[in-house]
Amino acid sequence: MSEGLRAGTPGRATGHVIRDSSLGLVPETLQPILDLQDAIWHRASVGPAIMEMLRLRNARTVNCVFCKSVRYDIARADGLTEDKVEQIDDGFSHSTLSEREKLVLAFADLYLRTPDRVDPALAARLRREFTPEQIAHMAIGLTTCHALSRCAVSLGGMPESLPVMEMPVPA
Amino acid sequence: MSDAFTAQLDSSSLTAVLHHAGGELARRHEALWQAVWRQKHVPAPVLELCRLRLAQLHGAVHELEAPPPRDARERLDAAKSRSVITGSWVRESCLSPAERSALEFAEVYGQDPQAITDELAAAVKEHFGDAGLVALIEALGVIDGRIRLAMMLGALLPREENHE
Known part of the structure; x- marks a missing residue:
C-alpha cells in the first residue's frame, strides 16, 4: 500500500473535506458527486440507518480505513447503534440484527461479491421486503459508496487505522 | 422467477430500469x-477500452x-476495442x-484496488496528469458499479414496460 497520496489536491482550500481533496482536481465530476451524496443521505426512501449499514458493509469489504472510521450523525440519529455496527461482519446472518437488516447486508454482499449470480430465493425475499424504489435507492447508495471507497484506496495515503469519528455528511 | 424480471442488463439498459x-x-x-x-482529463475512447476490460473481468457478456x-x-x-476484447492488446x-497506462491501471483496479502500485499510478499521471489519475479512478469506480448493478438488478427490479 502506498504511504503517500498519489495525486495532488487543489491549491486553494475551501474548508470542505471533499472539495479540498484530490477529487477537487476534477470539477466536472465534483458537483455531480456532491449532488448524488446529498440525495443518497437526505432523500433515499430507506433512511440513513440502512444506508449507513450498506456503507459500512462496503467499507469493511473494500477495507477503506477512512470509510470504516466514519459514522454519519444522521444514521446514528436514525437508530444505528455501535452495537449494531459491530455486527456488520461476515457472521451477520447469525447476529441479533433484525431480518430486514440482515437482508440489507445480504443485498450488499450480492453487489460486492457475486453480482453475476443472483440467488432466486434471495431475490424473492428482497422483492417481498422492499419496494422497487427502495431497492433502487439501496443500489445507488451502495454503488456510490463502493466507488468512493475504492477511489480513496486507489489514491493511496491510507493510514493503518483511525479511531471512530462521528461527522455530518459533507454538504 | 417472474416474467416481469429480466435477465442481466447492461450499463446502457440499466438507465431505464433505474430511472423508473x-x-x-x-x-x-x-x-x-x-x-x-x-x-476533459481522460478521453472517452480511453475509458471505453477500460469499460470493456472491466466487463471482461466481471464476465459480463451483455456489457x-x-x-x-x-x-x-x-x-x-x-480495432483497439477488438484488441481489448480478444486480449491481444497485451x-x-x-x-x-497513454491508452496502455490506463488499461494496465484498470486491470489491477478491477481485481483489487489495494494492489495498485505507485508505479501504475505514476504511469497514468505521466500521460494524463494528476487530474487525469483522479478522473480515471472515478470513472473506473462508476463503470465498475454500473456493470455490477446491471448484472444483478435485472432480477430485482421490474422492466419499465411491465409497470405500464
Whole structure:
C-alpha cells in the first residue's frame, strides 16, 4: 500500500473535506458527486440507518480505513447503534440484527461479491421486503459508496487505522 | 422467477430500469455517469477500452455486447476495442502508451484496488496528469458499479414496460 497520496489536491482550500481533496482536481465530476451524496443521505426512501449499514458493509469489504472510521450523525440519529455496527461482519446472518437488516447486508454482499449470480430465493425475499424504489435507492447508495471507497484506496495515503469519528455528511 | 424480471442488463439498459424505480436519486446517478464520460482529463475512447476490460473481468457478456456510451462513440477505434476484447492488446502495439497506462491501471483496479502500485499510478499521471489519475479512478469506480448493478438488478427490479 502506498504511504503517500498519489495525486495532488487543489491549491486553494475551501474548508470542505471533499472539495479540498484530490477529487477537487476534477470539477466536472465534483458537483455531480456532491449532488448524488446529498440525495443518497437526505432523500433515499430507506433512511440513513440502512444506508449507513450498506456503507459500512462496503467499507469493511473494500477495507477503506477512512470509510470504516466514519459514522454519519444522521444514521446514528436514525437508530444505528455501535452495537449494531459491530455486527456488520461476515457472521451477520447469525447476529441479533433484525431480518430486514440482515437482508440489507445480504443485498450488499450480492453487489460486492457475486453480482453475476443472483440467488432466486434471495431475490424473492428482497422483492417481498422492499419496494422497487427502495431497492433502487439501496443500489445507488451502495454503488456510490463502493466507488468512493475504492477511489480513496486507489489514491493511496491510507493510514493503518483511525479511531471512530462521528461527522455530518459533507454538504 | 417472474416474467416481469429480466435477465442481466447492461450499463446502457440499466438507465431505464433505474430511472423508473429510482426517481431523483437515479437522475443524479445518471448525471455522474454522464459527467465521467465528458470530463476533459481522460478521453472517452480511453475509458471505453477500460469499460470493456472491466466487463471482461466481471464476465459480463451483455456489457461486452452493449453499444459504447454516446460520448465515447465519435473517436472510437474498433480495432483497439477488438484488441481489448480478444486480449491481444497485451502483446500487440496497437494501443498508445497513454491508452496502455490506463488499461494496465484498470486491470489491477478491477481485481483489487489495494494492489495498485505507485508505479501504475505514476504511469497514468505521466500521460494524463494528476487530474487525469483522479478522473480515471472515478470513472473506473462508476463503470465498475454500473456493470455490477446491471448484472444483478435485472432480477430485482421490474422492466419499465411491465409497470405500464
